Amino acid sequence: MDSFVEQLKRGTEEEFTEESVWNGSAVNTTSSSLPAIYLPLLPRYLRHPTTRGRKATEFQETKEACLNYIQDALLQHQWQRAAEFMTIYLETLENTSAEKRMAAPEVIWRIGTEILCHHSKSSIEEFNYFAEQMKNLGVKRYLKVCLEHVFHLLCNGLIDEAYQNLSLAEGWRYGEQTTAQDKELKLIQAYKGLLDYYNWTKKRKAMLELDGNFADSVEQEMHSFFRQAAVNLKEIIKIPGVWDPFVKCYVDLLEFYEDYDEVRQVLSEYAYNSKFPPNPNAHVYYYQFLKRQGESKKTLMSVLKILHEIVPSHELMLEYNAMLQKSTLASILTGSRRSGTLERTGGQPSTLATTWRKEIGRKMKVLLVKKHWWLESCWEEIANTSNMFHTKAA
Template sequence: SSHERKLNFGKSKEMCLNFIQDAMLQKQWKRAAEFLTFYAEALEKDFSREYMGPSEIIWRIGTEILCHHSHSSMKEFNSFIEQMKTLGVKRYLKVSLEHSFRLLCNGLIHEAYQNLSLAENWRFGEQNALQDKEIKLIQAYKGLLDYYSWSKQKNILLERGQDGLEDLSVEQEMHSYFRKAAVNLKEIIKTPGVWDIFVKCYVDLLEFYGDDEEARQVLSEYAYNSKFPANPNAHVYLYQFLKRHGESKKSLISGLKVLHDLVPSHELMIEFNTMLQKSSK
């Protein structure tokens, strides 16, 4: 009967997933790939009337297997991930982000940037809150890559010394990367969350162009805004910034006091203890 077929299919599917999990845990990537192929084919042959779209399981397991399989190539990975994008439209942005990470791991920075640019302009149906969040995240990673390009240009200028400072084309290109990076990095850190790498890069941009007041504001907001989760790193970044800019010992001790409450064993507590001893003399 239809009910029995559905029940048997469910059991087979679960058993197959268990075999895949077992193979992956034992790092038997070839065996895992074979079971995943069987799993995907079984889904296609499902005769139940319910529509069964490509499962997130196939995307996640397939990605993991291709990342570790000894005979897997970047070409195969790209082909697989493009299929996952077109078949699972609601997951398009997540899959695109993972695709970019994989490209970056293989040193394909330009391709990763292109992939993020395509994803940034992608729309499906009416834009909802989740899509909006995912697009902001994609833009933030684009901002990181723009920061990376800015940093490379900055190093070229610094290496050339006085000659580099007179190279207008490098300076203009660098400023273009700065503008693009700053817009996207500034946007993502407005949303409550843990954005350490984005905050550090944005502050580096601001400090380089002498906007110390904005940098201080960003770091203070990141450390003390109650909407953000408690984050020891946020207080470390603020402390390091204040120290770089010659803030008073009182301000530095005050900052480290908060860090002490969060992580009493932090390595900066040695500095904190030294400062307290000196201030009590």
């Protein structure tokens, strides 16, 4: 594939003018089966509006037109055509406008990644080369490009390569940009922690299958991965945000080593800290942990009550409803005993408790009647259908 990645290596030599964009002659297509593209998407006077009274140069208008062609090719999933236009659009890195020249790497990175992820002839080697070129085009996007590169490697099953790239990005420093990209750097470390957790789970499985000296050495390696993963995962979940995968992995690590106090603190903070955005999963994780620890029904209900306010239709509301029914009946009976009602009524439950029970019993009877009625009508319909069939056959 004569792709724009190769164009990055040798530079573009094609003559490209605004007029050639409109008539389609600028594109040297490798396949004659591809139809010519004409894009009357907007009136010409609306495509390149001038700003602050400054008229765009012919070079800028040409590149804007080329970008329109690329976007249209992407929408139609014409990856080869988009790649061919991209070799021309790379010239925008030499734009005389400082503003457009600074914005160009972002556009090239996002569009180029999209093309390489979908093109049938794209290879992991080409993507790696393109990512490295994008990292060197601007320090402001260095860590973001690193993350996207890592995601692509993980999607292709290249876990070791992804870990290596994360390690390199973790050690990246560039003056004031290091402080400006502190959150991105923590995200890099967090994903590195996820891969450390992945290696920890593999070692844990191996340790359970081995005995003797081999098991001891594997346990040491496993503990090393635990320390690395725990440090990075703990840092990211301190930042307000939604960090469900990181929290689950961190909790799994802590529970394995029976550090339940730390788990309680982490999950409580994740669920109830007002700086964090509302997150139903945070309350679910906390509830599930408390349930595993055998906490009282009152504590569990207090967690589910808040979850009910956020997501009334959550599946855990079935458990919450069952708890409420048991709690209501228990409180009625307990209240009757404490108020001396049983003594005044000759040891019988209060009128309120009796009424409540009768109401439940009445509803259950109605459900049973409906159930029997449905069964009877169903069998009656089947019998009628069967009789009609036999009559027609006779």
